[in-house]
Amino acid sequence: EEVLLTAEISKCLRRHCGDGGDMFDFAVESILADVQEDGVPKDVDAALCRWSSTLEDCELKPFDDDDEDEDTSELVVNMYGDLIEGIQGAIAEAKGDIVEYLSSDQCEMCERVTPLTRHHLWPTSEG
Numbered sequence: 001e002e003v004l005l006t007a008e009i010s011k012c013l014r015r016h017c018g019d020g021g022d023m024f025d026f027a028v029e030s031i032l033a034d035v036q037e038d039g040v041p042k043d044v045d046a047a048l049c050r051w052s053s054t055l056e057d058c059e060l061k062p063f064d065d066d067d068e069d070e071d072t073s074e075l076v077v078n079m080y081g082d083l084i085e086g087i088q089g090a091i092a093e094a095k096g097d098i099v100e101y102l103s104s105d106q107c108e109m110c111e112r113v114t115p116l117t118r119h120h121l122w123p124t125s126e127g
Helices: 002-017 021-038 044-057 072-095
Strands: none
Touching: 002 021, 002 072, 021 044, 044 072
C-alpha cells in the first residue's frame, strides 16, 4: 500500500506543481505519513488544512501551463481534489477492492492476449 500511495502522491504533485526541486520528496513523504496516521481527508478543505503548510514550506505551488491568469484558488482546489481521489484509489487498489477482469488468455502482467508460456514471461535468453 505504501508504494502505491507514494507513487500516486508523487504523480499528482508532479502533474500540478512540477518537479518541485529539493523538497519534493519531503512533501511526498509528509503527506504519506499524514495519510497513514490520520487517514484520507474527507474533502478539499480538510486536505488544505492538513497539507497546505507542508506544500508551502516545500515551495510547491500549483500551476497551469495553459493559462497563467487562471485563478490560483481553482488550481489549489483541483490539486487537492486530485490528491484525495488518487490516494483513495491507491488504497482501494492495495486492498484489492478494484477488480479488473481479464480473459483467460490474457497475460496478467501486460494484459496482452497471447499464449501464456514460460517464454512469454521470461525472455528465451534467460530460459
